[in-house]
Amino acid sequence: MMRTRPLKVALLGCGVVGSEVARIMTTQSKDLAARIGAPVELAGVAVRRAGRVREGIAPELITTDAAALVAREDIDVVVEVIGGIEPARTLITTAFEHGASVVTANKALLAEDGSTLHEAAEKHGVDLYYEAAVAAAIPLVRPLRESLAGDTVNRVLGIVNGTTNFILDRMDSTGAGYAEALDEATALGYAEADPTADVEGFDAAAKAAILAGIAFHTRVRLDDVHREGITEVTAADIASARRMGCTVKLLAICERAADGRSVTARVHPAMIPLTHPLASVREAYNAVFVEAEAAGRLMFYGPGAGGSPTASAVLGDLVAACRNKLSGSRGPGESAYAQLPVSPxxxxxxxxxxxxxxxxxxxxxxxxxxxxxxxxxxxxxxxxxxxxxxxxxxxxxxxxxxxxxxxxxxxxxxxxxxxxxxxxxxxxxx
Amino acid sequence: MMRTRPLKVALLGCGVVGSEVARIMTTQSKDLAARIGAPVELAGVAVRRAGRVREGIAPELITTDAAALVAREDIDVVVEVIGGIEPARTLITTAFEHGASVVTANKALLAEDGSTLHEAAEKHGVDLYYEAAVAAAIPLVRPLRESLAGDTVNRVLGIVNGTTNFILDRMDSTGAGYAEALDEATALGYAEADPTADVEGFDAAAKAAILAGIAFHTRVRLDDVHREGITEVTAADIASARRMGCTVKLLAICERAADGRSVTARVHPAMIPLTHPLASVREAYNAVFVEAEAAGRLMFYGPGAGGSPTASAVLGDLVAACRNKLSGSRGPGESAYAQLPVSPxxxxxxxxxxxxxxxxxxxxxxxxxxxxxxxxxxxxxxxxxxxxxxxxxxxxxxxxxxxxxxxxxxxxxxxxxxxxxxxxxxxxxx
The missing domain is CATH 3.30.70.260 (ACT domain)
Incomplete structure (x- = not known):
């Protein structure tokens, strides 16, 4: 039986991801209601600059006062897709304090300060979901956190940054140098005007920290992740790799030590054999291997970025957060009981x-x-x-x-x- | 803070999967307790024939009276890994009636009568989890049911039976005929003495019914799935496929019609291009593509059968069911609101x-x-x-x-x- 009073959602950010979240919430409202067990309603959208017409969003929902929006007592779930550390952190914390669950795609914040956020959610009895923070719609957070909750994960290895994969793929397939391939990525919209976060590996390192934390039930922060970007990779390196039957990929690798007593997390370019499934991950796609003791070797593959795929992940989490709100329960919180040291x-x-x-x-x-x-x-x-x-x-x-x-x-x-x-x-x- | 009174688990079946579930519950008890928030204890193991020594299981836990075990009021979760329709159905129903949640790997029963089981679980306020019923530890049920809960799935296409994939792979790589490849699969333990369920496509069809049901929020039963096995596939077919740049795979395909108003589910051998990622799925591995409107095209890959991988999926569900028991909540139930007709x-x-x-x-x-x-x-x-x-x-x-x-x-x-x-x-x- 369906509840008729709608659940209210506040959306922080209305860029590529946010506008897609709003669009799907509107066009798929009947399906979402059926899946949640209650209608779900967009109650406010915080943007940096008002005045622009946002297709499909009633103008009265738009506000530039995000702080006031997250402090509204009638909000059930806050969706944060602004990114960056502040004001995201303060807004999320305020949302928790006012009893809202939070769905976020903010990898930087989670890698910097995930534990504080988890503790705040726990304290206020609400949820923190973040599938969209790693590899967009490719389910990784939920499988690691829930599907493999009864298994022992030994290794997570994958391509988690589409921009750098596009650049390395171009270098490999055309023989271009790094600068030329970066120019092409920029022209095609795969790289941002300032590509630092991607090409220096910060984005991948944040994702590695998040994945390692979940996989090993241990707090892993961005600072714990060894990080090397792809700016030093040369056409000669790629050619050398070819001669060895390899290609070069920027990999995120999280490993449990052989004795099980410590873990490591790192992001760096590496040669991998052409016969390895990750070698055939082209363009801006992502793919992640998870090796667990009982499950064996699993692979997850798909588009790792983009408005729609990220919105898909956000909406999956939104449905979960809404269901929990309805039933008065919580999803799984942080699991960091193992407290394994992160080795250098x-x-x-x-x-x-x-x-x-x-x-x-x-x-x-x-x-x-x-x-x-x-x-x-x-x-x-x-x-x-x-x-x-x-x-x-x-x-x-x-x-x-x-x-x-x-x-x-x-x-x-x-x-x-x-x-x-x-x-x-x-x-x-x- | 951890509860000290343990959650009690009854295990039905102690074969390849069940013994591995018992083993991991014992060896990983501390980790499971930390992840669940309470210790979890094996309270009874129902087997067909008593008397055999079962390594790592206290003899007093073994019983041949499964009906009495599932009717015990102190049991929190029943793990059913017997398979088949009866007595599994009656035992699961009895478990629900006595307030236990159920984790099952029983694809045949779910495809035959999943809705009745879901309704019984709903009625008694308990959970029914079944990740292990499809492709063992490859997360498919949870991603479809939860990660993609805010998206519209249009297609599920994959290799979900390891036995037939092994046989077809052998035919393709060695030029062997069907009978010869089947003999090899049997000798290596990939095919059972009576291979009917696998080679005639019944196993894959049951999985297709389960996946289609979740993906399309519609009840799909085994009878709704068009089914053709691989027994008629000849070496000449494989050779023809090769000449077209293709290989032959037994595929499970669940599709939403272009107008969105109906769905289809089918299992049959098909030629696929060698450039398709499914063409490179070798031996007994499984791989499934999920195409959703916002998420795009996702692939999930891994070992689709075997004691350990299936146990991994069972234990992930066991952790979820136990967490829900502790917090007094329920996981997502059946979602069949769309009631789309299944076309022939x-x-x-x-x-x-x-x-x-x-x-x-x-x-x-x-x-x-x-x-x-x-x-x-x-x-x-x-x-x-x-x-x-x-x-x-x-x-x-x-x-x-x-x-x-x-x-x-x-x-x-x-x-x-x-x-x-x-x-x-x-x-x-x-």
């Missing part, structure tokens, strides 16, 4: 692909190999190539702690016979 | 690949083409091949209603110049 990058065990410019004379390979051995790093393959008195040495290592690998590189740099380190890249997915 | 196979719009043995004389192609035209079926490509007075004609059609396509094939059979219809297969995924 140096303790991550991985492989390196190192390309060195060396003097073309006898004994250089032996000298380099000694440096690897001294640092306890075992070599998998070496390829030596001479050209006009100079030579290049391409070394792929076996798995070793990242600290040992980077110390090896430092020592190589100090060899007289090593003219320079042309590139270093980790190798994953094998 | 004849109304499905698809494409056919038809291979005809014809007389090798002039005018045959024209004659056949006329038959297609008379039935309103447009031809995409024709390949004619002559050999020793006989010839073969391979026709691939454009999209047309299945009824028109099968009427065309019937009319072709009646032509004097058509010696026989060597094979008919639908073409999907384009």
């Amino acid at each position: 990058m140096g303790e991550v065990v991985t492989r390196y692909h190192i390309s060195l410019d060396v003097a073309d004379k006898p004994g250089v390979l032996a000298q380099c190999a000694t440096v690897f051995a001294e640092h306890g790093v075992s070599i998998d393959t070496v390829r030596q190539q001479g050209k006009d008195g100079e030579a290049s040495l391409v070394v792929v290592t076996h798995r070793a702690p990242d600290a040992a690998l980077s110390a090896t590189v430092e020592a190589l740099r100090n060899l007289d016979t090593v003219r320079g380190v042309a590139s270093i890249m980790r190798v994953e997915g094998e | 196979m004849g109304e499905v719009v698809t494409r056919y690949h038809i291979s005809l043995d014809v007389a090798d004389k002039p005018g045959v192609l024209a004659q056949c083409a006329t038959v297609f035209a008379e039935h309103g079926v447009s031809i995409d490509t024709v390949r004619q091949q002559g050999k020793d007075g006989e010839a073969s004609l391979v026709v691939v059609t454009h999209r047309a209603p299945d009824a028109a396509l099968s009427a065309t094939v019937e009319a072709l059979r009646n032509l004097d110049t058509v010696r026989g219809v060597a094979s008919i297969m639908r073409v999907e995924g384009e």
Whole structure:
């Protein structure tokens, strides 16, 4: 039986995502009501600049006073799609204090201060949902938080940033350099005017922090995530990867240590074999592998960004938050009981692909190999190539702690016979 | 804060899945308690034959009296992994009547009589969870039911039976015939001694019914699902598919009609292009595409069967059911408000690949083409091949209603110049 008094929703932000949320709430209102068990009504939309006509939204719903909107006692759920730390954090906190549940797509805020938000939601007996914060409509938060709640997740590995995947895919398929591929991404709307958050890996790192936190039942913040962007990736790196039967992807990798007592989270470009399913994730798509002890290896794939896919995730959470409001219950809150320490990058065990410019004379390979051995790093393959008195040495290592690998590189740099380190890249997915 | 009185779980069935559920409940008890907010305890295990030692399960928990176990008033959640219609249905219903929530992996029962079970759960204010019924640990039920609850799903298309995928994959990669590939699947434990449920498509059809029901908010029963198995697929079909740049997969396809007013659900072998992601799903893996209006195209991939993956799904649901018990709430129940009619196979719009043995004389192609035209079926490509007075004609059609396509094939059979219809297969995924 359906309740007739509608649930009231306040929408903060009416950009690409917000306007799509409002549109679907209007056009699909009957379906949403049937699925929730009560009608749901847009009670207010906070925007930065009033005056613009917003198609499908009654003008009297528009306000520039977000603080007043979230403090209204009649609001059941606040949807926050402004992004950024402030004023989002204050608005969400105010919403909780006034008894509203919150659905947010704000990865930056969650990675910065998710625990405080979870605690506030808990204190006020309301929900905090955020499926849209990671990979838009690809279900990841809910599967990790609920479907795998009885399993032990050991690894989350994936492509969680569409912009950088588009750029690397273009570099790989056309041979373009980074700058050229970025220009194309910008022209096509895949990269923002200031692409820093994407290309420097901040966006992916925030998502890695969120995923690691849920997967390992441990608080993981943005600062805990080792982060390297793609700005240093060259056409030569991509060509090297090709010669190894690999491609280069920006990966987010969250791992439980072999002994189970600590976890790591990192974002960096890496070579992965062309045979790995992530190698065929093209353009701005996202894909994430989750490895759990009982479930095995699961993959989730789809468009990881965009107004409609993000709105889909927001609306799924909105339905859940509304159902809980109706039944007087709460969804699962933060689960951080495991409190595992987050180890630094140096303790991550991985492989390196190192390309060195060396003097073309006898004994250089032996000298380099000694440096690897001294640092306890075992070599998998070496390829030596001479050209006009100079030579290049391409070394792929076996798995070793990242600290040992980077110390090896430092020592190589100090060899007289090593003219320079042309590139270093980790190798994953094998 | 954690409750100290444990939640009590009754386990029905202690085979491949049940023993793994029991094992994880024991070895991961601390984690489960932390995630649920209360300890969870195995209170009884119903088996068919007592006397066998079950590793890790206290002998006093074992009983052959399942009916008495589910009627115990102290049981909070019943996990049913016996399978089949009876006694599972009666046991689940009894559990509901005694206030227990139920977690089941029973696809056959859900596809046969899911609505009755949902109504009983609703009536007694308890939960019915069944993620494990479809594709084991691959989250599909929860994403469709919750993550996409604010979206409009138009299509679910996937490989949901590992046994048949293993057989077809073997036929494709080794050129083996059906019987030979089935023997290999049986020897390796991928096929049961009586493989009927898998190879005739019953298992996949049950899953299609469950997925269609959730995706379209409509009751869909096993009888509503058009079902064709793989027993008629020949090495020649696979070879034909290869020549077209395709492979053959047993697909489950649930679609909303273009006008949105009806739905269809079907399971049959089909040719799909090698470039389609489902073409690269090998061995016994499962993969499902979900297409929704706002979310776009999502894919879910993983092991679709096996004791551990199925146990993972069961335990995720067990955690949810226990959390709800603790908070006195319920998870989402059945959503069948849309009540869309399920159209028969004849109304499905698809494409056919038809291979005809014809007389090798002039005018045959024209004659056949006329038959297609008379039935309103447009031809995409024709390949004619002559050999020793006989010839073969391979026709691939454009999209047309299945009824028109099968009427065309019937009319072709009646032509004097058509010696026989060597094979008919639908073409999907384009």
